[in-house]
Amino acid sequence: MDTGTHVVMGLALGGLATLDPVVANHSITATSVVIGTLVGSQAPDIDTVLKLRNNAIYIRNHRGVTHSIPAVLLWPIGIIAILYPLFPEANLLHLWIWTFIAVFLHVFVDIFNAYGTQALRPFSSKWVALGVINTFDPFIFSIHVVGLLMWAFGAHPGYTFIGIYAIIFSYYIIRFQVQRKIRCRVKEMIPNATQIIIAPTMKFHEWRIAVISESRFFVGRSSKFNVNILDEFERVPIPENEVIEAAKKDKNISAFLSFSPIYRWELDEYDEHYEVRFIDLRYRSNGHYPFVAVVQLDLNYSIINSYTGWIFSEAKLRKKLDILSN
Missing domain, CATH: 3.30.70 (Alpha-Beta Plaits)
Known part of the structure; x- marks a missing residue:
């Protein structure tokens, strides 16, 4: 997801943490948890600084090792090593739990983008990209902002965000169903397709389509379940010269x-x-x-x-x- 969405998700987790009695009944722990979830929700994207070097390094490494299984385990420890000395009275275990959840959720939601992550490293360097949620999804961002505003105006943050995450969970299911329906349409149109890539856009009903068959590439667009093939290219093997x-x-x-x-x-x-x-x-x-x-x-x-x-x-x-x- 984009930086803005990760920020509001980090704040939302801080609100959700108020359902934890240890957090809710200890103000210093609550403060440290909000900071921990906010920082944890951003930490894996520290590799964005690689773009300052060059695009090649950025493309090879962004959402790579920083989103791997070891990184998900190490980020919370590193964050707490800096944060806990500032809040020595905070409950260390619960600070770690919520910071870990923030880091894990960051990597988990990135899997649903078309870009994906190498979240299975070191066991596999394969990119995991489910392609159902755009990097910036207006609905997901907006509903988080609504929840934060409700919190600011006095609503209970824990119950507010539990309801919001139930809605988001349903939204993800709907997105999978829409993608599956489009995939079926593409298979009907191109029965000899060997690979179908369906990627979301910021618009709910708009999807990008790229298809590989044995002899051709097809590029298309889907709008409200109507699939249009816009370009078609012969699949020519790369020469060995x-x-x-x-x-x-x-x-x-x-x-x-x-x-x-x-x-x-x-x-x-x-x-x-x-x-x-x-x-x-x-x-x-x-x-x-x-x-x-x-x-x-x-x-x-x-x-x-x-x-x-x-x-x-x-x-x-x-x-x-x-x-x-x-």
């Missing part, structure tokens, strides 16, 4: 290929260089595919420059590559 092999060694291309499950490729030869481009098919927007990885190589297959990330026009991509080459 010196240009492609050299391109795959580039850090940006390598990061892209480790992350993207469905993409097409392009290879162009110019007078003085080659250009290899990989295009993720999951994020079609206004007829454009903004998530790409591009590498330029000289005629000796040495890398001149490369880029991976979100680019919404060819002109901006050219400008980005020109900057990197200087």
